[in-house]
Amino acid sequence: MAQVTLRKLVKNYDETPAVRGIDLDIPDKEFVVLVGPSGCGKTTTLRMIAGLEDITAGDVVIGADVVNDVPPKDRNIAMVFQNYALYPHMTVHENMSFGLRLKKLPKEEIEKRVQKAAAILGLAELLDRKPKQLSGGQRQRVAMGRAIVRDPKVFLFDEPLSNLDAKLRVQMRTEIKKIHQQVRTTTVYVTHDQVEAMTLADRVVVMNGGRIEQVGDPNHLYHQPATKFVAGFIGSPAMNMIACGLEQAAGGLRLRMDGVTLPVPESRTERYKAYAGKPGLLCGLRPEHLFEQRPHLEPGQHPFEAVPVVVEPMGNETLVYFALNGHDVCANVDPGCGAKPGAPLKLVADLRHLHLIDDASGKVL
Amino acid sequence: MAAVLGASSAGTASAGSMKRDRKRALYWSYFFLVLFAIFFLTPPVYMMITSLKSSAEIGAVTNPWFVYHPTLENYTALIGSEQYLTFFKNSAIVSVVVVIITMIISIPAAFALARMKFWGSTALGMGVFLTYLIPETLLFIPLFKIFAFVQDTLGIEMMNHYWVLMVIYPTLTVPFCTWIMIGYFASIPKELDEAALIDGAGYLQMLTKIFIPVALPGIIAATIFAFTVSWADFLYPMAFTTSADQLVLPAGIVTILIRGDVYAWGQIMAACLLGALPPLLIYAFLMDYYIAGLTAGATKG
Numbered sequence: 001m002a003q004v005t006l007r008k009l010v011k012n013y014d015e016t017p018a019v020r021g022i023d024l025d026i027p028d029k030e031f032v033v034l035v036g037p038s039g040c041g042k043t044t045t046l047r048m049i050a051g052l053e054d055i056t057a058g059d060v061v062i063g064a065d066v067v068n069d070v071p072p073k074d075r076n077i078a079m080v081f082q083n084y085a086l087y088p089h090m091t092v093h094e095n096m097s098f099g100l101r102l103k104k105l106p107k108e109e110i111e112k113r114v115q116k117a118a119a120i121l122g123l124a125e126l127l128d129r130k131p132k133q134l135s136g137g138q139r140q141r142v143a144m145g146r147a148i149v150r151d152p153k154v155f156l157f158d159e160p161l162s163n164l165d166a167k168l169r170v171q172m173r174t175e176i177k178k179i180h181q182q183v184r185t186t187t188v189y190v191t192h193d194q195v196e197a198m199t200l201a202d203r204v205v206v207m208n209g210g211r212i213e214q215v216g217d218p219n220h221l222y223h224q225p226a227t228k229f230v231a232g233f234i235g236s237p238a239m240n241m242i243a244c245g246l247e248q249a250a251g252g253l254r255l256r257m258d259g260v261t262l263p264v265p266e267s268r269t270e271r272y273k274a275y276a277g278k279p280g281l282l283c284g285l286r287p288e289h290l291f292e293q294r295p296h297l298e299p300g301q302h303p304f305e306a307v308p309v310v311v312e313p314m315g316n317e318t319l320v321y322f323a324l325n326g327h328d329v330c331a332n333v334d335p336g337c338g339a340k341p342g343a344p345l346k347l348v349a350d351l352r353h354l355h356l357i358d359d360a361s362g363k364v365l
Numbered sequence: 366m367a368a369v370l371g372a373s374s375a376g377t378a379s380a381g382s383m384k385r386d387r388k389r390a391l392y393w394s395y396f397f398l399v400l401f402a403i404f405f406l407t408p409p410v411y412m413m414i415t416s417l418k419s420s421a422e423i424g425a426v427t428n429p430w431f432v433y434h435p436t437l438e439n440y441t442a443l444i445g446s447e448q449y450l451t452f453f454k455n456s457a458i459v460s461v462v463v464v465i466i467t468m469i470i471s472i473p474a475a476f477a478l479a480r481m482k483f484w485g486s487t488a489l490g491m492g493v494f495l496t497y498l499i500p501e502t503l504l505f506i507p508l509f510k511i512f513a514f515v516q517d518t519l520g521i522e523m524m525n526h527y528w529v530l531m532v533i534y535p536t537l538t539v540p541f542c543t544w545i546m547i548g549y550f551a552s553i554p555k556e557l558d559e560a561a562l563i564d565g566a567g568y569l570q571m572l573t574k575i576f577i578p579v580a581l582p583g584i585i586a587a588t589i590f591a592f593t594v595s596w597a598d599f600l601y602p603m604a605f606t607t608s609a610d611q612l613v614l615p616a617g618i619v620t621i622l623i624r625g626d627v628y629a630w631g632q633i634m635a636a637c638l639l640g641a642l643p644p645l646l647i648y649a650f651l652m653d654y655y656i657a658g659l660t661a662g663a664t665k666g
Contacts, residue, residue, distance in 0.1 A: 052559050073565035085556035089578040098574075099564035146564075 002063035002076075002153040002186060003028045004049060009058035011044050018044045020210035021058070026203075031180050031187045035197035036207035036233070042190045043158055045207070049188060050079050050156050062153060078147035079156040083163060084139045086131040086146075092118075093127040096145045110149075117148040120179060137168045144176070148183060155180075157189040161196065173199055194234050198222070206230050223353075228282070228362040231355055237287050237319065240329045241357060244283040248276045255283050255354075258325040265300040265351050272356055275365060284355030284364070287319065290331035292339070293346035300352040306331070311339050320345065409638070416440070416634035423630050439635035448609055449636060452617035455527045456596060457643070459613055462531045463595040464588055467538040471587065474539075475546035476572050480558065490547055497540035505604045508533065512605075527611045530602060534595040541594075542587035549583030550576055585651050593644050614640045 004026040011019040019041040026032045034042040047053040049060055051072035059066045067075050086095050093114055100110045118124045121141045131139055140160060147155055160176070161169045177200055180187055191197055197204045198218040206213040206221065206229070213233075214226045225231035231239050245256040246264070253264040253272055264272060275281060293303055306322040306329075313335060320331045320339045331347055339345050356365045415423060417435045427433060443449045477483075478490045512523035523529050553576065561571045577584065602616035612620055618636045622629045 050559075050563065052562070072559075072563045077563065079560070079563050081556040081560060083554060083556055085554065085560040087557065087560075087575060087579070089581075098561075098566075102565040102570065146560075150564075 003030075004154055004186060004188065005059075005061040006045070006049070007059040007061065009045065009048060009060065010056045011041070011048060011053060012056045017210055019048070022207075022212055024205060024212065024215070026186060026188065028186055029184050031177075031189065031200060031202045032205060033189045033191060033197040033201035033203075034205045034207055035191055035194055036213075038192055040207040041210040042192075042207050046079075046156055046158055046188060046190045049154070050077055051075050052079075076153040077156055078150045078152040078154075079158065080140075080143045080147050080160045082159040084131075084143040086139055086142055088131055091128050091130055092123060092134070092142050092145075095131070095142055096149050099146070099150050113149045113151070114145075117145045120148065120182060121145050121175075136164050137172060140164065140172055141175075144179065148179070152185065155185050155187040155189075157187065157191075159191055160189075161191070162193070169196075176200060195236060198234070204234075206233060208233075225355065225364055227364060228284075228357045228359070231284050231357065231364060235286055237330050237332075239284050239286045239355070240290070240327065241282040241284050242325050242327045242329060243359075244281055244325070246272060246276050246278065246281055246356070248273070255351075257283060260304045260324060262302050262304065262349055262351060264354065267352075268354065268356075272365065275356070275358075278358075280359045281365075282357040282359050284357050285349060285351075286353065287330040287332040289350040289353040290329070291348055291350070292333040292337035293348055297348060298350075298352075301348050301350045303346055303348050305344055306347050307344050308339050308341050311341055320347075409641070412634040412638055416631055416638055418631055420629070420631055439631040440639070443632060443636055443639065448617070448621055451610055452612050452614045453640075455611070455617075456613040456615075456640075459527060459530045459534070460592050460595040460643075463534040463538060464591045466531065466535050467542050467591040468584070468588065470535065471539050471543040471546060472577065472584065473572065474543045475550055476568075476576055478543070479547045479550035481568075490544075493540045493547075494544045497537075497544065501537065501598075501600050504536070505600060508605075524605060525607050525611055527602075527606055527613060529605055530595070530598075530613065533601055533605075534598065537598070538591040538594050542591055545587045545590070546580065546583055549580040553579055589644075589647060589651055592647060596644055 004024075006022050006024040009019055009022040010017070022041075022045060024032075034045060036042050044053060048055050049062075051067065051070065055068050059068055061067065062075055062077070087098065090098065096114050096117060097110050100113065114127070115124070118127060121144060123138070123141055123145055126134065126138060126142075131142065134142065140163075143160070157176075161172050164172060173196055176189075180200075189197075189200060198221075201218055203215060203217055204221050205215045208229050214221060214230045216224075221230060221234045225234060228241070232241065242257050247254050247256055251263060252266060252269055253276060255262045255264060297303070306320075306324065308320045308322050309328075310321040312319040312321075315335070318333050318335045318337075318339055320333050321328050322331070322345075323329070333339055333345075333347070337345070357363070358365055411430075414430060414432055416439050417432045417437070419434065419436050419438060422432075422434055474493070478486055478493070512529075515521055515523055557575060557579070558571055561575050566574065597615060599615040602613045603619075606612055606616060609617070609621065614636075618633060618640065622633045622636060
């Protein structure tokens with residue numbers, strides 16, 4: 001068990017920077033997810049923690065030791081790879097015990113650990129099979145088993161679920177969370193899937209272009225994104241960002257988007273008033289905060305009218321797309337509200353969840 | 366995706382023509398397969414026929430494709446011949462030792478060239494392959510010079526010893542086997558070594574516990590190649606060995622069974638057939654692995 005600290009971590013491939021200075025503290029037993037689009041440096045960061053990639057500058061600290069020059073096998077880590085990387089000529093049992101046999105652990109100890117891991121992962125029946133006789137989900141489990149038996153200080157996961165089909169992915173996601181609750185080892189998990197990140201993580205690290213955009217627990221990132229990138233990356237469907245003007249009127253601040261004018265809640269007036277009249281502002285509102293007309297509106301919820309262009313029924317909810325100020329805007333309405341393409345629809349914007357974004361700096365104001 | 370769907374639905378719509386196309390393709394492949402089989406099997410069949418004839422029948426003016434008085438006398442003469450058995454033994458020793466030397470050199474070499482990226486590794490890998498392209502007919506005269514030089518400086522007599530073949534055959538087998546295995550090792554996913562690295566394996570353990578078992582088909586293909594080359598090579602033993610007790614099979618057969626202008630055809634044919642037996646047995650046993658090896662090599666490099 002150990003904490004992991006990254007200090008000003010930099011990685012350049014020849015002249016191309018992949019990671020441009022990362023500072024991160026991961027306390028003991030925490031499940032941290034690095035998430036971002038491909039090429040954002042998340043996997044490179046993970047591989048530097050594992051010791052599979054040389055560090056250009058900065059430090060990786062595991063426990064109390066700087067491990068920059070420690071080979072992977074002495075870092076006491078275990079890694080689960082995207083393509084599982086099971087040894088094809090070995091049985092499940094041999095795959096799981098390979099590391100322990102190399103360490104020359106006593107036979108009974110190896111057997112004990114393998115059986116325990118197999119029990120946790122439901123692999124007990126499969127110990128004598130070869131990887132090619134296993135399904136994708138089972139292979140994934142074996143890869144995790146190989147990590148668990150080593151009883152490492154840190155678990156590293158490199159997009160472990162991206163090779164599985166959608167249903168199995170959800171299942172394994174829950175499984176990984178369950179295992180972490182049982183084993184309680186510091187975990188660093190890399191994924192490009194924000195849903196995976198949100199559901200698994202104690203804390204999510206959103207990366208973009210080799211830098212950290214924001215670190216926080218899933219709810220924090222969802223409700224208080226710090227940048228335009230995070231606001232757009234977290235949440236599904238993605239947040240609507242509509243170019244808007246902010247103007248000072250008699251009753252307070254107002255957002256003006258094409259024909260729609262919405263009052264800004266009073267609680268935000270202090271925060272936003274300096275930006276009144278400034279150009280380049282975006283109004284960020286998630287689809288779930290744009291919904292159908294309801295008989296009773298809370299303060300901060302304001303009705304407006306829109307003409308749906310596309311209506312996508314999802315069963316439990318219906319997504320409605322309409323045009324506003326040149327943007328396609330998505331609203332999440334009740335399936336019973338009778339939304340039809342081309343028929344004007346009364347919608348409500350919940351401005352208590354408004355994010356005002358400065359497009360030029362990419363900051364959420 | 367759409368294209369695939371389109372193609373398969375078109376396939377079901379015109380299943381009749383598909384079937385006909387397939388049939389025609391099959392006819393043609395059988396036609397050529399039979400042609401090739403006839404082409405390549407004619408010499409061994411003719412050898413077999415001739416080896417079963419007595420010298421008198423070979424000399425007689427009869428149908429050469431038919432045996433009127435089959436006899437095993439050529440075979441019994443050879444098996445009873447001390448010399449022929451010596452050739453066989455020499456060939457076996459040379460081939461087995463060459464295979465072992467080749468594997469000891471080319472497996473680690475291929476591993477290093479495929480996996481440890483070091484300065485000049487790509488150029489070195491290419492160089493290994495180019496070495497293989499130089500034919501032995503170009504090399505045997507310089508080799509005479511080298512042997513003379515070795516004798517002058519070290520006092521080791523290189524000429525007319527069958528063990529010298531164990532030294533020079535690897536110059537033919539090592540480059541090719543290394544090349545095959547570079548392709549093989551390169552096709553093993555990188556994550557496998559990384560997993561092994563994290564599991565605590567060093568480079569040597571990675572090679573012995575992961576790479577060799579996983580690339581076994583490739584290693585077997587290389588083994589077959591090395592064995593066949595050293596079993597069948599003709600030029601080097603003809604050039605470098607002369608005494609009857611130092612000859613290997615290919616050189617031995619032409620040396621003792623052709624006396625001046627007298628050709629013991631029956632025995633020559635029998636000796637060649639017997640000599641072809643060991644590679645044949647090895648192919649037969651390792652055939653499945655060998656084919657896996659050939660196809661894997663085909664898609665990689």
